[in-house]
Amino acid sequence: xxxxxxxxxxxxxxxxxxxxxxxxxxxxxxxxxxxxxxxxxxxxxxxxxxxxxxxxxxxxxxxxxxxxxxxxxxxxxxxxxxxxxxxxxxxxxxxxxxxxxxxxxxxxxxxxxxxxxxxxxxxxxxxxxxxxxxxxxxxxxxxxxxxxxxxx
Numbered sequence: 001x002x003x004x005x006x007x008x009x010x011x012x013x014x015x016x017x018x019x020x021x022x023x024x025x026x027x028x029x030x031x032x033x034x035x036x037x038x039x040x041x042x043x044x045x046x047x048x049x050x051x052x053x054x055x056x057x058x059x060x061x062x063x064x065x066x067x068x069x070x071x072x073x074x075x076x077x078x079x080x081x082x083x084x085x086x087x088x089x090x091x092x093x094x095x096x097x098x099x100x101x102x103x104x105x106x107x108x109x110x111x112x113x114x115x116x117x118x119x120x121x122x123x124x125x126x127x128x129x130x131x132x133x134x135x136x137x138x139x140x141x142x143x144x145x146x147x148x149x150x151x152x
Contacts, residue, residue: 038088041114043149045148051146053081054150058078059076061076075131076128078127081124084121086120088118089113092111094129096134103144
């Protein structure tokens with residue numbers, strides 16, 4: 001009993017379907033570049049104004065490896081709420097530099113998210129952000145870290 005479809009055609013159709021499903025999943029699971037602020041929060045998007053609300057201190061970096069043997073770097077620092085309002089969200093920007101101290105890559109990461117209890121005025125929070133595959137010309141120093149967005 002033959003269905004009229006040859007084996008190579010069946011394999012090609014199956015691979016095409018798997019490929020399309022993979023592309024759709026990858027597209028839907030990719031995080032947006034800048035997550036939206038939850039309703040009811042006031043966003044401060046100007047980095048100069050955000051630095052007046054939150055300061056970063058004691059930055060550090062450690063290197064390790066994951067279970068596959070890949071190098072994983074973890075940047076940690078302390079956020080301090082220097083404003084008079086409880087902070088709900090903080091985004092920081094990492095600027096990676098090469099050995100000539102030229103900026104080679106900038107990335108934004110969430111350091112404090114709304115799912116946590118608010119960061120009350122005067123309190124501190126230690127955050128950690130891990131990453132793999134840094135730029136090849138990176139100088140392996142702590143990336144320049146600055147607050148770029150705050151919501152309260």
